[in-house]
Amino acid sequence: MPVPTTKRGLLLVNLGTPDAPESGPVRRYLREFLNDPRVIDVHPVGRWFLLNLFILPFRPAKSAEAYRKVWTKEGSPLLVYSRALEAKVAEQLRDDYEVELAMRYGNPSLPDAIARLKAKGVSEFTVLPLYPHEAASSSASSLARTYEVLAEGWDVPNVRAVPAFWDDAGFLDAFAAVARPVIADTRADHVLFSFHGLPERHMRKSDPTGQHCLSSAGCCDAITAENRHCYRAQCFATARMLAQRLSLPEGGYTVSFQSRLGRTPWVKPYTDLVLPELAAKGVKRLAVMCPAFVADCLETLEEIGLRAKEQFVEAGGESLTLVPSLNAHPEWVDAVVRMVRASDGPSATARAGSR
Ligand SMILES: C=CC1=C(C)c2cc3[nH]c(cc4nc(cc5[nH]c(cc1n2)c(C)c5CCC(=O)O)C(CCC(=O)O)=C4C)c(C)c3C=C
Ligand SMILES: [Fe+2]
Ligand SMILES: [Fe+2]
Numbered sequence: 001m002p003v004p005t006t007k008r009g010l011l012l013v014n015l016g017t018p019d020a021p022e023s024g025p026v027r028r029y030l031r032e033f034l035n036d037p038r039v040i041d042v043h044p045v046g047r048w049f050l051l052n053l054f055i056l057p058f059r060p061a062k063s064a065e066a067y068r069k070v071w072t073k074e075g076s077p078l079l080v081y082s083r084a085l086e087a088k089v090a091e092q093l094r095d096d097y098e099v100e101l102a103m104r105y106g107n108p109s110l111p112d113a114i115a116r117l118k119a120k121g122v123s124e125f126t127v128l129p130l131y132p133h134e135a136a137s138s139s140a141s142s143l144a145r146t147y148e149v150l151a152e153g154w155d156v157p158n159v160r161a162v163p164a165f166w167d168d169a170g171f172l173d174a175f176a177a178v179a180r181p182v183i184a185d186t187r188a189d190h191v192l193f194s195f196h197g198l199p200e201r202h203m204r205k206s207d208p209t210g211q212h213c214l215s216s217a218g219c220c221d222a223i224t225a226e227n228r229h230c231y232r233a234q235c236f237a238t239a240r241m242l243a244q245r246l247s248l249p250e251g252g253y254t255v256s257f258q259s260r261l262g263r264t265p266w267v268k269p270y271t272d273l274v275l276p277e278l279a280a281k282g283v284k285r286l287a288v289m290c291p292a293f294v295a296d297c298l299e300t301l302e303e304i305g306l307r308a309k310e311q312f313v314e315a316g317g318e319s320l321t322l323v324p325s326l327n328a329h330p331e332w333v334d335a336v337v338r339m340v341r342a343s344d345g346p347s348a349t350a351r352a353g354s355r
Helices: 023-034 044-055 059-070 077-092 110-119 136-150 169-185 200-205 231-245 271-280 298-314 330-344 348-354
Strands: 008-014 097-103 124-129 158-161 190-196 253-258 285-289 319-322
Touching (some): 008 077, 008 136, 023 059, 059 298, 077 298, 077 330, 124 330, 169 231, 169 330, 190 271, 253 298, 285 298
Parallel strands (some): 008 097, 124 158
16 A cells, blocks of 8 residues: 655744734734733733733834835735745645745734645644744744644644744845845945844843853854854844845945834844934945845835935935845745755655655
């Protein structure tokens, strides 16, 4: 009797986004997102007070207004671009994988996506968190929730995770390919690599030695055995490798961190403080790349494309151009397909045949 082959499923997991750019849906999304202890890492009672007294009464209306500025006819940019990636990856992997997009918060939810894969007969899962860099609040939270949902039944399936890809040549080449014409067409005289920030407290908690992270000014300047899982060190390394691909000279680029929330210190330097400094130094035409995001979203289109642009021009700059994210760029689709295949080793069919 031939051994039945296993059916494989690929889960592409991104952060999530509200269902509509209105206060109600944004509040529902933020409640789920910010209730995650890997995002707001304080005592549950403190988190309840923070959320219900300080964040949820005010932020949804402000955020909804920001979302409305970038919302598309098809929906939230993050969802639209992630869906486009899903479709192209599914097309390339159609002989070997069922593919589903899932969001860590909001829709399409992880439990629903996993249920759809199981209904198609999938019994081996590959999960690819759509974040280049490792952070408890992004990739680790997506992985933990995926494992939790998959472990709920009595028939816990095999699951593999595609590792963070901050140094993957396909990812870097694709981002450089998107950036090159933008930098040339706008005659940019400087490139800012603006990454999503993190509270410094998260960085220290993620350092298993407890001694390295943020312990000196240059602790993220090179990847070492001690800091290879450090979010900030990975971001700096991505920027260096992109700068090299784009032939940017040493002083021709800057790294910064955006999107901070609350009053505790986040990783520095802060994008909104770096922008006026660059203008004061005489930078005129700035190109901004956001390589922590593989799909354009509120944080790229509104925070950088609209707000940072206004801030830079007010500070004396001539222009700020947001380099689009990878979205469903063909080189990025190829890179995703390659990373998925590489993480899975020999195909299920080949292994079944060798038993
Ligand atoms: C790139 C990876 C991300 C990390 C790490 C991350 C950490 C993090 N984020 C917040 C708070 C907010 N982030 C928000 C939006 C948002 N964040 C990411 C990615 C990471 N966040 C993305 C892709 C997006 C865009 C979502 C979209 O719908 O387009 C928001 C919501 C918007 C707003 O109200 O500003 C918040 C809030 C924290 C606190 C955090 C780490 C502790
Ligand atoms: Fe570090
Ligand atoms: Fe965020």
